[in-house]
Amino acid sequence: MPSLLLTVFLLQLAIHMVNTFGxxxxxxxxxxxxxxxxxxxxxxxxxxxxxxxxxxxxxxxxxxxxxxxxxxxxxxxxxxxxxxxxxxxxxxxxxxxxxxxxxxxxxxxxxxxxxxxxxxxxxxYAKQAMFWIPKGWVPYYAEWLLSFPRAPLGSISIQAWFLACTAIIILVSDALVAVVALVGSFGSKTAQEAKKEPMAFPSEKAGAGDSKEEL
Incomplete structure (x- = not known):
């Protein structure tokens, strides 16, 4: 049931946004x-x-x-x-x-x-399976945990799917924050290096010496 899976994901995303922004x-x-x-x-x-x-x-x-x-x-x-x-x-x-x-x-x-x-x-939806795990992929105790508390054994319960969505959203959010912070620090560092780097100008004495050598 893709509609319920997507609804759970969007709901958990909304909760995360509220908790993030305050x-x-x-x-x-x-x-x-x-x-x-x-x-x-x-x-x-x-x-x-x-x-x-x-x-x-x-x-x-x-x-x-x-x-x-x-x-x-x-x-x-x-x-x-x-x-x-x-x-x-x-x-x-x-x-x-x-x-x-x-x-x-x-x-x-x-x-x-x-x-x-x-x-x-x-x-x-406590007794309803979000989707089924292929038989033999995980041991019995893992099937029991993933179907906790009342979903059919061998399926993913809505509670487990909420936890999975929460983990994915937090990981992606932390990765985006890290990327933005890295790009911002790299940009500021580049700007500071550009300000500190002196510009090279030709020396007047060197120019005069070159003219004498040419004469």
Whole structure:
């Protein structure tokens, strides 16, 4: 059943990607994507950015105004400053609450779609063979381990296939990281050697000596 084999591999790959990049980084990326959508929260974020821009402008003008020489102007700017600051704090509290709810919902859906789905598949297909091992290829104890816990003897269980996919993904991932690191270090080393290597210029004295010899 190639479809189930591929599904298990892709699911384990998704779990590995989540563990590699981190749940917080993925949540932050999804939050930015959510804010870019034309929804009410996006409008709230745009309003908050506008308020922040006005606040910084008023604050800059307030700092440049003397409270003694221009008291009336300073008092007016101070009231605007305090009002904008209060609005910013309210918007920030609302945004933080929405962000917390968003992170909680995304984390729950991500777990259900990765580890939760893996646990369900391991239970649902526990008695089903992923594929069969040719008879006589491995000893009896190896057949028992590969079919653990409830798959038919002589077959590969879904648990064993999950472990095999995990091992392959980790090996390929480590190899890619090593190759990228090696290429990067080789490129930086080549650039450093190119900077350190002096350029050869013809000597004026040598040129003068050659001209005398020719004369």
């Amino acid at each position: 749940a917080s980084s993925i949540n932050a990326l999804l939050w930015r994507m959510y804010n870019s959508l034309p929804v009410s929260k996006s409008e709230s974020s745009a309003e908050q950015r506008e308020l922040k821009s006005k606040f910084m402008k008023v604050r800059k003008e307030l700092n440049a105004t003397s409270s003694q020489d221009e008291f009336a102007k300073w008092a007016k700017l101070r009231r605007q400053h305090d009002k904008l600051l209060e609005q910013l704090e309210k918007n920030k509290a609302s945004t933080d609450s929405t962000r917390s709810t968003f992170d909680s919902a995304v984390s729950t859906l991500r777990w259900l779609g990765t580890n939760g789905l893996r646990m369900f598949m391991q239970f649902w």
